[in-house]
Amino acid sequence: MFGPLHVIIDLPPRLAARSTAFWSSALGWPAGSPWSDHPEFRSLEPATGDAYVHLQTAGEGPRVHVDVQVEDVATETERLVGLGARALPRQADWQTLLSPGGLPFCLLPQTPRVMPAPLTTPEGHRLRLVQVCLDLPPSVTAAEERFWRSASGWRWVPSDAAEFAGKLHHDGTSPVQLLLQRLGGSDPGRSRAHLDLGTDDVDAAVARLVGLGAERGATGGGWVVLTDPVGMVFCVTGNAPD
Numbered sequence: 001m002f003g004p005l006h007v008i009i010d011l012p013p014r015l016a017a018r019s020t021a022f023w024s025s026a027l028g029w030p031a032g033s034p035w036s037d038h039p040e041f042r043s044l045e046p047a048t049g050d051a052y053v054h055l056q057t058a059g060e061g062p063r064v065h066v067d068v069q070v071e072d073v074a075t076e077t078e079r080l081v082g083l084g085a086r087a088l089p090r091q092a093d094w095q096t097l098l099s100p101g102g103l104p105f106c107l108l109p110q111t112p113r114v115m116p117a118p119l120t121t122p123e124g125h126r127l128r129l130v131q132v133c134l135d136l137p138p139s140v141t142a143a144e145e146r147f148w149r150s151a152s153g154w155r156w157v158p159s160d161a162a163e164f165a166g167k168l169h170h171d172g173t174s175p176v177q178l179l180l181q182r183l184g185g186s187d188p189g190r191s192r193a194h195l196d197l198g199t200d201d202v203d204a205a206v207a208r209l210v211g212l213g214a215e216r217g218a219t220g221g222g223w224v225v226l227t228d229p230v231g232m233v234f235c236v237t238g239n240a241p242d
Helices: 013-028 075-084 138-152 204-209
Strands: 005-011 041-045 054-056 063-070 093-098 104-109 126-136 155-158 164-169 175-183 192-199 215-219 223-227 233-237
Touching: 005 013, 005 126, 013 041, 013 054, 013 126, 063 192, 075 093, 075 104, 126 138, 126 233, 138 164, 138 175, 192 204, 204 215, 204 223, 204 233
Parallel strands: 005 054, 063 104, 126 175, 192 233
Antiparallel strands: 005 063, 041 054, 093 104, 126 192, 155 164, 164 175, 215 223, 223 233
16 A cells, blocks of 8 residues: 655756746745755755655656655565556665556655645645646556556545546545546547645635746636646645645
8 A cells, every 4th residue: 555645846957946946935845955865856845744845857857756655665566566567677765667557656665754734825825735636648547547546545536527537545644645637639648647736715826826937727627727937737726735
Protein backbone atom coordinates (compact mmCIF):
# COMPACT_ATOMS: atom_id res chain seq x y z
CA MET A 1 0.00 0.00 0.00
CA PHE A 2 1.17 3.50 -0.79
CA GLY A 3 2.07 5.83 2.03
CA PRO A 4 2.17 9.65 1.75
CA LEU A 5 2.93 11.27 -1.59
CA HIS A 6 5.43 13.99 -2.47
CA VAL A 7 4.98 16.28 -5.48
CA ILE A 8 7.94 16.86 -7.81
CA ILE A 9 7.97 19.64 -10.41
CA ASP A 10 10.57 18.73 -13.05
CA LEU A 11 12.15 21.71 -14.79
CA PRO A 12 14.85 22.26 -17.39
CA PRO A 13 17.57 24.62 -16.09
CA ARG A 14 16.39 27.58 -18.18
CA LEU A 15 12.96 27.53 -16.47
CA ALA A 16 13.95 26.67 -12.91
CA ALA A 17 14.34 30.18 -11.48
CA ARG A 18 11.03 31.50 -12.87
CA SER A 19 9.08 28.41 -11.81
CA THR A 20 10.59 28.38 -8.33
CA ALA A 21 9.74 32.05 -7.80
CA PHE A 22 6.14 31.55 -8.93
CA TRP A 23 5.38 28.41 -6.93
CA SER A 24 7.06 29.77 -3.82
CA SER A 25 4.80 32.84 -3.99
CA ALA A 26 1.71 30.86 -5.01
CA LEU A 27 1.94 28.40 -2.11
CA GLY A 28 3.45 30.86 0.37
CA TRP A 29 6.47 28.66 1.10
CA PRO A 30 10.05 29.88 0.59
CA ALA A 31 12.42 27.75 -1.46
CA GLY A 32 15.08 26.05 0.62
CA SER A 33 18.70 25.54 -0.30
CA PRO A 34 19.66 22.82 -2.79
CA TRP A 35 19.77 19.41 -1.12
CA SER A 36 23.26 18.52 0.04
CA ASP A 37 23.13 15.00 -1.39
CA HIS A 38 21.14 15.89 -4.53
CA PRO A 39 21.76 19.55 -5.43
CA GLU A 40 19.40 19.31 -8.40
CA PHE A 41 16.52 19.36 -5.85
CA ARG A 42 15.09 22.17 -3.73
CA SER A 43 12.05 21.99 -1.42
CA LEU A 44 9.35 24.56 -0.80
CA GLU A 45 9.42 24.79 2.98
CA PRO A 46 6.15 25.39 4.87
CA ALA A 47 6.11 27.22 8.20
CA THR A 48 4.50 24.18 9.85
CA GLY A 49 4.59 20.50 8.96
CA ASP A 50 6.86 18.74 6.49
CA ALA A 51 7.80 19.78 2.97
CA TYR A 52 6.09 17.78 0.24
CA VAL A 53 6.54 20.00 -2.84
CA HIS A 54 9.98 19.82 -4.43
CA LEU A 55 11.51 21.24 -7.60
CA GLN A 56 13.99 19.21 -9.64
CA THR A 57 16.24 20.74 -12.24
CA ALA A 58 16.26 18.09 -14.94
CA GLY A 59 16.49 17.82 -18.70
CA GLU A 60 12.74 17.50 -19.24
CA GLY A 61 9.76 19.55 -18.28
CA PRO A 62 7.97 21.41 -17.10
CA ARG A 63 6.08 18.39 -15.84
CA VAL A 64 4.81 16.85 -12.60
CA HIS A 65 5.45 13.45 -11.09
CA VAL A 66 4.84 11.95 -7.65
CA ASP A 67 7.17 10.25 -5.20
CA VAL A 68 5.48 7.54 -3.15
CA GLN A 69 6.62 6.57 0.34
CA VAL A 70 6.53 2.79 0.90
CA GLU A 71 7.60 0.42 3.65
CA ASP A 72 10.08 -1.54 1.50
CA VAL A 73 11.19 -0.25 -1.89
CA ALA A 74 12.36 -3.58 -3.32
CA THR A 75 9.24 -5.49 -2.28
CA GLU A 76 6.95 -2.75 -3.55
CA THR A 77 8.80 -2.54 -6.85
CA GLU A 78 8.24 -6.26 -7.44
CA ARG A 79 4.54 -5.92 -6.59
CA LEU A 80 4.03 -2.94 -8.90
CA VAL A 81 5.82 -4.61 -11.80
CA GLY A 82 3.40 -7.50 -11.33
CA LEU A 83 0.54 -5.01 -11.66
CA GLY A 84 1.84 -3.66 -14.97
CA ALA A 85 4.47 -1.04 -14.11
CA ARG A 86 7.90 -0.98 -15.71
CA ALA A 87 10.94 -0.49 -13.46
CA LEU A 88 13.79 1.71 -14.64
CA PRO A 89 17.37 1.26 -13.34
CA ARG A 90 17.50 1.55 -9.54
CA GLN A 91 19.08 4.66 -8.03
CA ALA A 92 20.74 4.71 -4.63
CA ASP A 93 17.95 6.70 -2.95
CA TRP A 94 14.87 5.88 -5.01
CA GLN A 95 13.32 3.58 -7.59
CA THR A 96 11.72 5.07 -10.69
CA LEU A 97 8.88 3.22 -12.44
CA LEU A 98 6.53 3.90 -15.32
CA SER A 99 2.81 3.26 -15.03
CA PRO A 100 1.06 1.26 -17.80
CA GLY A 101 0.36 4.57 -19.55
CA GLY A 102 3.97 5.74 -19.30
CA LEU A 103 3.66 8.12 -16.33
CA PRO A 104 6.89 8.22 -14.27
CA PHE A 105 6.74 7.97 -10.48
CA CYS A 106 9.29 7.08 -7.80
CA LEU A 107 9.35 4.96 -4.65
CA LEU A 108 11.07 6.15 -1.47
CA PRO A 109 11.46 4.63 2.00
CA GLN A 110 8.63 5.68 4.31
CA THR A 111 9.22 8.22 7.10
CA PRO A 112 6.77 9.92 9.49
CA ARG A 113 5.15 13.01 7.96
CA VAL A 114 3.11 15.95 9.26
CA MET A 115 0.81 17.70 6.78
CA PRO A 116 1.34 21.49 6.57
CA ALA A 117 -1.50 23.87 7.32
CA PRO A 118 -3.13 25.80 4.46
CA LEU A 119 -1.81 29.23 3.53
CA THR A 120 -4.04 32.09 4.65
CA THR A 121 -3.47 34.79 2.04
CA PRO A 122 -3.47 38.55 2.66
CA GLU A 123 -6.74 38.61 0.69
CA GLY A 124 -8.31 36.41 3.37
CA HIS A 125 -8.82 33.08 1.59
CA ARG A 126 -7.03 29.81 2.35
CA LEU A 127 -5.16 27.70 -0.18
CA ARG A 128 -3.07 24.51 -0.30
CA LEU A 129 -1.86 22.08 -2.96
CA VAL A 130 -4.25 19.22 -2.21
CA GLN A 131 -4.32 16.94 -5.24
CA VAL A 132 -2.44 15.55 -8.20
CA CYS A 133 -4.67 14.88 -11.18
CA LEU A 134 -3.59 12.06 -13.49
CA ASP A 135 -4.57 12.94 -17.07
CA LEU A 136 -5.28 9.68 -18.90
CA PRO A 137 -5.57 9.30 -22.70
CA PRO A 138 -8.49 7.10 -23.84
CA SER A 139 -6.24 4.27 -25.00
CA VAL A 140 -4.86 3.69 -21.48
CA THR A 141 -7.64 4.94 -19.18
CA ALA A 142 -8.91 1.50 -18.18
CA ALA A 143 -5.43 0.08 -17.60
CA GLU A 144 -4.37 3.13 -15.62
CA GLU A 145 -7.45 3.05 -13.41
CA ARG A 146 -6.91 -0.64 -12.61
CA PHE A 147 -3.25 -0.02 -11.92
CA TRP A 148 -3.53 2.99 -9.60
CA ARG A 149 -6.42 1.53 -7.63
CA SER A 150 -4.57 -1.75 -7.03
CA ALA A 151 -1.17 -0.11 -6.59
CA SER A 152 -2.22 2.49 -4.04
CA GLY A 153 -4.60 0.46 -1.91
CA TRP A 154 -6.31 3.76 -1.10
CA ARG A 155 -10.06 4.34 -0.73
CA TRP A 156 -11.67 4.73 -4.17
CA VAL A 157 -14.57 7.14 -4.73
CA PRO A 158 -16.01 6.95 -8.28
CA SER A 159 -17.00 10.20 -9.95
CA ASP A 160 -20.48 11.15 -11.11
CA ALA A 161 -18.93 13.21 -13.93
CA ALA A 162 -18.05 11.39 -17.15
CA GLU A 163 -14.82 13.42 -17.41
CA PHE A 164 -13.41 11.80 -14.28
CA ALA A 165 -13.00 8.16 -13.32
CA GLY A 166 -12.78 8.89 -9.60
CA LYS A 167 -10.54 9.86 -6.72
CA LEU A 168 -8.14 7.93 -4.48
CA HIS A 169 -8.06 9.02 -0.84
CA HIS A 170 -5.21 8.09 1.51
CA ASP A 171 -7.31 8.83 4.63
CA GLY A 172 -4.10 9.33 6.57
CA THR A 173 -1.09 11.59 6.47
CA SER A 174 -0.67 12.05 2.73
CA PRO A 175 -0.83 15.78 1.95
CA VAL A 176 -2.17 15.08 -1.55
CA GLN A 177 -4.78 12.75 -3.00
CA LEU A 178 -5.01 11.39 -6.56
CA LEU A 179 -7.73 12.27 -9.07
CA LEU A 180 -8.04 10.25 -12.30
CA GLN A 181 -9.23 12.30 -15.28
CA ARG A 182 -10.30 10.88 -18.64
CA LEU A 183 -8.94 12.94 -21.52
CA GLY A 184 -11.29 13.41 -24.44
CA GLY A 185 -10.85 12.78 -28.14
CA SER A 186 -8.38 10.26 -29.44
CA ASP A 187 -5.27 11.49 -27.62
CA PRO A 188 -2.64 8.75 -28.21
CA GLY A 189 -0.04 10.25 -25.89
CA ARG A 190 1.33 9.06 -22.57
CA SER A 191 -0.39 9.63 -19.27
CA ARG A 192 0.62 12.85 -17.56
CA ALA A 193 -0.23 14.79 -14.41
CA HIS A 194 -1.10 18.29 -13.23
CA LEU A 195 -1.48 20.02 -9.88
CA ASP A 196 -4.77 21.00 -8.23
CA LEU A 197 -4.83 23.72 -5.58
CA GLY A 198 -7.72 23.62 -3.12
CA THR A 199 -9.21 26.83 -1.75
CA ASP A 200 -12.24 28.17 0.08
CA ASP A 201 -12.59 31.05 -2.46
CA VAL A 202 -11.89 30.03 -6.06
CA ASP A 203 -12.41 33.48 -7.59
CA ALA A 204 -10.13 35.21 -5.09
CA ALA A 205 -7.45 32.53 -5.43
CA VAL A 206 -7.50 32.77 -9.23
CA ALA A 207 -7.21 36.56 -9.11
CA ARG A 208 -4.23 36.34 -6.76
CA LEU A 209 -2.46 33.74 -8.93
CA VAL A 210 -3.03 35.77 -12.09
CA GLY A 211 -1.48 38.70 -10.25
CA LEU A 212 1.57 36.52 -9.58
CA GLY A 213 2.00 35.77 -13.27
CA ALA A 214 -0.35 32.89 -14.09
CA GLU A 215 -2.63 33.00 -17.13
CA ARG A 216 -6.30 32.14 -16.74
CA GLY A 217 -7.84 29.50 -19.00
CA ALA A 218 -11.11 27.56 -19.12
CA THR A 219 -13.62 27.34 -16.28
CA GLY A 220 -15.12 23.97 -15.36
CA GLY A 221 -17.54 22.62 -12.78
CA GLY A 222 -15.93 23.94 -9.62
CA TRP A 223 -12.45 24.59 -10.99
CA VAL A 224 -10.49 27.03 -13.14
CA VAL A 225 -7.60 26.06 -15.41
CA LEU A 226 -4.47 28.23 -15.28
CA THR A 227 -1.00 28.17 -16.80
CA ASP A 228 2.02 29.17 -14.75
CA PRO A 229 4.71 31.54 -16.10
CA VAL A 230 6.75 28.69 -17.64
CA GLY A 231 3.82 27.03 -19.41
CA MET A 232 2.76 24.37 -16.91
CA VAL A 233 -1.00 23.83 -16.61
CA PHE A 234 -2.61 23.58 -13.16
CA CYS A 235 -6.07 24.07 -11.65
CA VAL A 236 -7.65 25.97 -8.78
CA THR A 237 -10.51 23.96 -7.30
CA GLY A 238 -13.12 24.20 -4.60
CA ASN A 239 -11.61 21.23 -2.74
CA ALA A 240 -11.18 22.00 0.96
CA PRO A 241 -7.60 23.19 1.60
CA ASP A 242 -7.57 21.13 4.82
